[in-house]
Amino acid sequence: MSDKRTSIHGQWSSRFIFILAAIGSAVGLGNIWKFPYISGENGGGAFVLVYLVCIALIGVPIMIAEILLGRRGRQSPINTMRALVEDEGAHRAWSLLGWGGVITGFLILSYYSVIAGWALAYVFRTAAGSFTGASAETVSALFDGLLASPGSILMWHSLFMVMTMFVVARGVRGGLEKAVTVLMPALFLLLLVMVGYAMTLGAFSEGLAFLFSPNFDKVFYDCALDAAGGEACHFTGEPMLIALGHAFFTLSLGMGAIMVYGSYMPSGASIARATFAIVVADTVVALLAGMAIFPIVFANGLEPAAGPGLIFQTLPIAFGAMPAGQLFGTLFFILLVFAAWSSAISLIEPAVAWLVENHGMKRIPAAVFLGILAWLLGIGSVLSFNVLSGEEFQLFGKTVFDLLDYLTANILLPLGGLFIALFTGWVMSRAASVDELGMGEGIGYKTWWLLVRFVSPLLVLVVFFNAIGVI
Numbered sequence: 001m002s003d004k005r006t007s008i009h010g011q012w013s014s015r016f017i018f019i020l021a022a023i024g025s026a027v028g029l030g031n032i033w034k035f036p037y038i039s040g041e042n043g044g045g046a047f048v049l050v051y052l053v054c055i056a057l058i059g060v061p062i063m064i065a066e067i068l069l070g071r072r073g074r075q076s077p078i079n080t081m082r083a084l085v086e087d088e089g090a091h092r093a094w095s096l097l098g099w100g101g102v103i104t105g106f107l108i109l110s111y112y113s114v115i116a117g118w119a120l121a122y123v124f125r126t127a128a129g130s131f132t133g134a135s136a137e138t139v140s141a142l143f144d145g146l147l148a149s150p151g152s153i154l155m156w157h158s159l160f161m162v163m164t165m166f167v168v169a170r171g172v173r174g175g176l177e178k179a180v181t182v183l184m185p186a187l188f189l190l191l192l193v194m195v196g197y198a199m200t201l202g203a204f205s206e207g208l209a210f211l212f213s214p215n216f217d218k219v220f221y222d223c224a225l226d227a228a229g230g231e232a233c234h235f236t237g238e239p240m241l242i243a244l245g246h247a248f249f250t251l252s253l254g255m256g257a258i259m260v261y262g263s264y265m266p267s268g269a270s271i272a273r274a275t276f277a278i279v280v281a282d283t284v285v286a287l288l289a290g291m292a293i294f295p296i297v298f299a300n301g302l303e304p305a306a307g308p309g310l311i312f313q314t315l316p317i318a319f320g321a322m323p324a325g326q327l328f329g330t331l332f333f334i335l336l337v338f339a340a341w342s343s344a345i346s347l348i349e350p351a352v353a354w355l356v357e358n359h360g361m362k363r364i365p366a367a368v369f370l371g372i373l374a375w376l377l378g379i380g381s382v383l384s385f386n387v388l389s390g391e392e393f394q395l396f397g398k399t400v401f402d403l404l405d406y407l408t409a410n411i412l413l414p415l416g417g418l419f420i421a422l423f424t425g426w427v428m429s430r431a432a433s434v435d436e437l438g439m440g441e442g443i444g445y446k447t448w449w450l451l452v453r454f455v456s457p458l459l460v461l462v463v464f465f466n467a468i469g470v471i
């Protein structure tokens with residue numbers, strides 16, 4: 001019987017550790033680096049609202065589904081899907097879900113490591129006092145200097161990849177379990193300090209208004225100045241797709257990371273309650289990051305739509321100006337690196353678990369092998385900000401980094417999530433999901449079932465077709 005499976009990779013020592021590990025995976029660069037900059041690029045409030053709706057109606061039910069599948073299969077996502085397909089007598093094509101996830105995770109890790117490398121560089125820059133008393137211009141110039149130097153970005157990218165593979169090689173449940181217990185709450189506290197500092201700036205309310213007061217024109221219309229200097233606007237579904245994609249990205253959904261963590265979850269622990277804790281923690285961290293950053297943006301007359309450099313061009317101004325900023329800043333970037341670290345390992349864990357299961361590989365060679373591949377691919381992203389940033393090296397107006405980010409976050413993750421929802425809602429027997437969720441068949445179960453069967457898949461499809469311009 002399927003619920004008697006056990007994982008050959010072991011189990012989390014408790015339900016609490018599962019929640020912490022999943023929070024470690026979810027809370028990362030997505031919350032602190034990506035959420036503020038895509039909110040800035042897509043006009044703020046309305047985008048944030050669409051993102052929150054996606055979290056509630058799509059993220060929550062699909063996270064429950066993904067953990068459920070993992071815990072029922074108790075193997076790497078590829079083999080979990082294979083086993084569940086057999087249990088349910090489903091078509092073999094569903095196993096592709098596991099494969100798609102492994103590839104997606106690998107692609108994400110390649111550029112994730114590059115951005116985490118920037119954070120590493122900023123630990124040392126802040127500690128060295130480079131930002132003390134620095135003006136907005138100096139801070140921006142320092143960031144541009146980093147981007148212009150492929151050699152140093154490559155070095156930080158390499159260091160971060162080595163750190164990630166080190167943990168993965170030792171087994172995700174080692175050391176990091178403990179680190180996450182202390183460091184995640186510390187990051188949270190430091191974000192509160194930053195928001196406290198932002199409150200002292202004259203632009204605090206302007207920052208909040210940008211983040212929380214919705215102006216739907218910004219989400220639905222793409223406006224540009226035309227030749228005559230007037231504004232020409234056309235309808236666009238793209239910001240909605242970006243909000244949807246980010247809901248998946250920030251919750252680590254749609255590629256098997258949460259599935260593989262679920263496969264190490266003790267039976268009997270409540271999946272719905274764990275999901276609730278993970279989603280709340282992740283969302284609060286993202287909103288706090290936004291509340292810390294936008295007041296700094298407006299207080300210094302900066303551009304909210306500055307792009308991927310946003311946090312690196314704003315937070316150092318605050319660290320440079322506030323009391324004990326050098327200390328707080330260094331700590332902040334250290335914690336950001338840890339947050340990224342505990343996320344990065346979950347991106348590659350599905351692939352490592354599979355190599356161990358199917359090819360009898362030991363964890364160490366499996367991790368080294370995959371790490372080298374992801375590192376090599378990451379060089380494309382390293383060069384996207386300098387040598388290969390020119391238009392002649394772009395495809396659809398996007399650099400290698402932009403393409404990887406767009407393809408994975410906005411297309412592959414929502415597609416993976418769609419199929420996870422469809423499999424759990426339509427293919428898996430009701431008895432199996434009732435049994436695994438262990439919360440009876442009351443209103444909680446029925447709500448989830450409706451969401452995962454109809455609402456989430458339909459919403460994902462609507463946003464997709466809307467973005468392509470079909471509806």
Ligand code: TRP
Pocket residue numbers: 025026027028029030031105108248249250251252253254255257343344346347413
């Ligand atoms: N959620 C992480 C972040 O916000 C990134 C991440 C880790 C991820 N594992 C994932 C994204 C799996 C998608 C899928 O930084």
